[in-house]
Amino acid sequence: MIYFQVLANGLVLGGLYACIAVGFSLVWGVLNVINILHGTFIVLGSYIALFSYNLLGIHPFVSVVTAGAALYLIGHAVQSTLVNRVIAAPVLMTLTLTFGLDLLLNNLMLVAFKADYRKLVLENPLGQLEIGPVFMPLDRVAAMGLALLLTFLLYRLLRDSRIGRAIVAVRMDREAASLMGVDVSRINAVTFGLGAMMAGAAGSLLSIVYPISPLNSGMFLGKAFVICVLGGLGSVPGAIVGGLALGIIESFGAIWFGPEHAVTISFALLILILIFRPAGLIGKRGFE
Amino acid sequence: MIGSMKFSRRFVVALGGAAAIGLATGGVATAQDVIKIGAPLPLTGPLSPEGVKQQQGYDLWAEAANAKGGIKVGGKTYKVQLVYADYASNTPRAVQTAERLITEDKVNFLFSPFGSGAAKAASTVSEKYAIPTVAATASSEQVYDQGYKYLFGTFTPNQTLTEPLADLVTAKDKNVKRVAILARNDLFPLAIGQEMEKSAKSRNLEVVMFEKYAIGTMDHASAITQMRAAKPDWIFATGYINDLILIRKQMKDLGVKAPVVTMIAGPAYQEFIDASGPLAENISSAAWWHPAVRYKGEDVFGTTEAFNKAWADKYKSEPDYAQASAAAAGAVLQLAIEKAGTLDGAKVRDALAAMDAVTFYGRIKFGPTGQVTSLAPPVFQIQGGKPMVIMPAEIKQAEFKFGVN
Known part of the structure; x- marks a missing residue:
C-alpha cells in the first residue's frame, strides 16, 4: 500500500524537477553553454514571488508571469552583453564566465536578502487531497501542473513559431543556420532569455514548496545537471522524462535503501546511463 | 648588521620623540x-x-x-x-x-x-x-x-537535551510508546538522534523508525511516508533550520500527525517560526539557553x-x-x-x-574534558508563535501541550 504513496511522491517531485531542469537543458543544448547561473536564477524567481506575495498580496501562481518576464530580460541582457563575447570559445570558457557571474549574483543576493531561510506561507493553503491511502499535497500538484503547462508551451513555441524553428536550427547546425539568414547571436540571446524565464517561473512555483535562500542555488543546479544527463540535452520531452525518472528513482531508493542513500542511487544511475545510453533516455531526437 | 644598527638608531630617536609627545598628551596607547x-x-x-x-x-x-x-x-x-x-x-x-x-x-x-x-x-x-x-x-x-x-x-553534552525531554513527555503521558527518529547524517544532528534513541530505550519506549537523510536532501516525502506507516506517538527530527522547515511542511503535506513532535536544532530561532507559520505550533525542542x-x-x-x-x-x-x-x-x-x-x-x-x-x-x-557540565538546558515548546519554556520548573512559562497536526 505504501508504494502507491511513494509513486505519487515521486511523480509530484519529478514534475517539479522537470521544471527546474528544462531551461538549463535548453541553454545547454542550443548554445552549448553550461549555465551555472541557472540555480541562482531560480532562487531570484522565488524571491520575486516571495516579495510580490508579502508586499502586494500577489499569489505565486500569478508571479510566475512577472518572475518569468523579469528573468527573461536579465537572461537576454546577460547573453547579449557578456556571454556572446565568448560564445564561440570552448565550453570551459563559457562555463567559467557563468560560474563567475553566478558567484557575483549569488553574493549580491546574500547581501541584499541575507542567507536566512524564508518561506512563503500562503494564507489560504490548498491543503491535501486524500485518495484512499494516498495523500496528495495540492500546492505541489498545482505547481507541478503549471510547470508542465509552461514546459508544454515552450515545446509548442519551439515547434510552431518562427523563432522556435530558428532556435532549433541553430541547435542543429550553427553555420548552416547562419547561412540561411538566421541572426545567430540574436537567437542565442533569445534562447538564453527563455532559459532564464523558465528558471524564474520555476522559482516562483517552487517558492510555495521549498524554503527560500540564496544558498539553495547549488542544489537546484545539481538536480538540473542530473536530469539533463538522464533525459538528454536540449530536449523538452527529455527534461520531463529525466525529471520524472529522477523523482521516482529517488523516492523508491529512499524507501528501499534509506533516505541517506537517495542521492547516491541517483548518481549511480547517472553513471550507468552515461555508459549505456550517453545521449540520455530520450536522446537527441526528442525535440525536433 | 648595519641595517639593524640603523634601525635601532632610528628607533631610539623615534622613541625619544614619542616620549616627548607622550608627556604632552598623557600617554599613547601601544x-x-x-x-x-x-x-x-x-x-x-x-x-x-x-x-x-x-x-x-x-x-x-x-x-x-x-x-x-x-x-x-x-x-x-x-x-x-x-x-x-x-x-x-x-x-x-x-x-x-x-x-x-x-x-x-x-x-x-x-x-x-x-x-x-x-x-x-x-x-x-x-x-x-x-x-x-x-x-x-x-x-x-x-x-x-x-x-x-x-x-x-x-x-x-547532547544527552542533556534529550534526557529532560524524555522525562517530560513520559511523565505527562504514559501512552507515548512509539518513537520515530529522522536524523540528518551529520556529526551533531546524528549524535543527538542517537542520544534520543538511548533516552527512549532506557524508558522502555519503542523506537519504531530510525532513518538518516543526506546533507542537502531536498525531499523528505519517502522518509515521512515511512514514518506515517510506523504510526509513531513521538516524532523526533534533527537537522538544521532549512531541513526542519521542509520536514515540517512535508509532514503536513502527507498527513502525518503525532501527539509529540520534537525538532532540534531550529525551533529556537525566530526564522523557523516565521518560515513555518502555523505549522510551528506545539513543536517542542530543547536548547542550551533561553532568554x-x-x-x-x-x-x-x-x-x-x-x-x-x-x-x-x-x-x-x-x-x-x-x-x-x-x-x-x-x-x-x-x-x-x-x-x-x-x-x-x-x-x-x-x-x-x-x-x-x-x-x-x-x-x-568545566568538566575534566573541558566541556561545561553545570548547566541544565531548558525545554521549550512553540505556543502562539513564541518559544515558551516548559522546563526547568523555576522559569516555566507554559504547560506542555500535546498534539501536532
Whole structure:
C-alpha cells in the first residue's frame, strides 16, 4: 500500500524537477553553454514571488508571469552583453564566465536578502487531497501542473513559431543556420532569455514548496545537471522524462535503501546511463 | 648588521620623540594594550546564518568589555580586539584559518569555528600552539574527549537535551510508546538522534523508525511516508533550520500527525517560526539557553535581563541560544584572564579549568574534558508563535501541550 504513496511522491517531485531542469537543458543544448547561473536564477524567481506575495498580496501562481518576464530580460541582457563575447570559445570558457557571474549574483543576493531561510506561507493553503491511502499535497500538484503547462508551451513555441524553428536550427547546425539568414547571436540571446524565464517561473512555483535562500542555488543546479544527463540535452520531452525518472528513482531508493542513500542511487544511475545510453533516455531526437 | 644598527638608531630617536609627545598628551596607547582574540567563522556559504549569529555575540561582548575600559590584567587594562576570518563554511579551511590567526595575526586566544565538526578539527591547531580556545557552539562529546588541555566549550553534552525531554513527555503521558527518529547524517544532528534513541530505550519506549537523510536532501516525502506507516506517538527530527522547515511542511503535506513532535536544532530561532507559520505550533525542542532564564552573573553583562536588554538595544531582537553562547564564551574568557592576572596561555588555561562562576548565561564549571557540565538546558515548546519554556520548573512559562497536526 505504501508504494502507491511513494509513486505519487515521486511523480509530484519529478514534475517539479522537470521544471527546474528544462531551461538549463535548453541553454545547454542550443548554445552549448553550461549555465551555472541557472540555480541562482531560480532562487531570484522565488524571491520575486516571495516579495510580490508579502508586499502586494500577489499569489505565486500569478508571479510566475512577472518572475518569468523579469528573468527573461536579465537572461537576454546577460547573453547579449557578456556571454556572446565568448560564445564561440570552448565550453570551459563559457562555463567559467557563468560560474563567475553566478558567484557575483549569488553574493549580491546574500547581501541584499541575507542567507536566512524564508518561506512563503500562503494564507489560504490548498491543503491535501486524500485518495484512499494516498495523500496528495495540492500546492505541489498545482505547481507541478503549471510547470508542465509552461514546459508544454515552450515545446509548442519551439515547434510552431518562427523563432522556435530558428532556435532549433541553430541547435542543429550553427553555420548552416547562419547561412540561411538566421541572426545567430540574436537567437542565442533569445534562447538564453527563455532559459532564464523558465528558471524564474520555476522559482516562483517552487517558492510555495521549498524554503527560500540564496544558498539553495547549488542544489537546484545539481538536480538540473542530473536530469539533463538522464533525459538528454536540449530536449523538452527529455527534461520531463529525466525529471520524472529522477523523482521516482529517488523516492523508491529512499524507501528501499534509506533516505541517506537517495542521492547516491541517483548518481549511480547517472553513471550507468552515461555508459549505456550517453545521449540520455530520450536522446537527441526528442525535440525536433 | 648595519641595517639593524640603523634601525635601532632610528628607533631610539623615534622613541625619544614619542616620549616627548607622550608627556604632552598623557600617554599613547601601544600595541601591547590590546588582547587579540581570533574567531574563524563561516560568514559565507551554507552555514552563514550560524556564523553571523556567533559574530553578533562576540561583537556584543567585546563592546561591553571595552565600554568598561577593557579587561583588567594585573594592574593594566587591555582593550579587546576581535580578529575575524571567514572560512566559507569549509571545514578544512577553518583549520587553516585558525592556524593563520595564531601564527600570522598573533592572537592571544581563540574562539572555535561553528559546530561540533569544525570545532573538533580546529582544536588540534590551538592545542599545538597552546592557545586557550573557547567553543561556543560545539556540544558533541567527541569534540572534547581527545585529551586536549586548551579546549573549553559552553554547550553541555547532547544527552542533556534529550534526557529532560524524555522525562517530560513520559511523565505527562504514559501512552507515548512509539518513537520515530529522522536524523540528518551529520556529526551533531546524528549524535543527538542517537542520544534520543538511548533516552527512549532506557524508558522502555519503542523506537519504531530510525532513518538518516543526506546533507542537502531536498525531499523528505519517502522518509515521512515511512514514518506515517510506523504510526509513531513521538516524532523526533534533527537537522538544521532549512531541513526542519521542509520536514515540517512535508509532514503536513502527507498527513502525518503525532501527539509529540520534537525538532532540534531550529525551533529556537525566530526564522523557523516565521518560515513555518502555523505549522510551528506545539513543536517542542530543547536548547542550551533561553532568554527567559534568570541568573545574577559576575561577568561583564551581570544579569540575564541586562544581557537581553543590551542585545535588544544593539540588534532589535531577542537573543537565541547560539548568540548568547557566543557572548558567554567571551564573558567567560574575560573572567579567566582577569582571574589569572596575566595573558600567559598556560595560566589562563588553568584559570578556565578551575573556573566555577555564575554568568548571565548560567553557572559555568568545566568538566575534566573541558566541556561545561553545570548547566541544565531548558525545554521549550512553540505556543502562539513564541518559544515558551516548559522546563526547568523555576522559569516555566507554559504547560506542555500535546498534539501536532
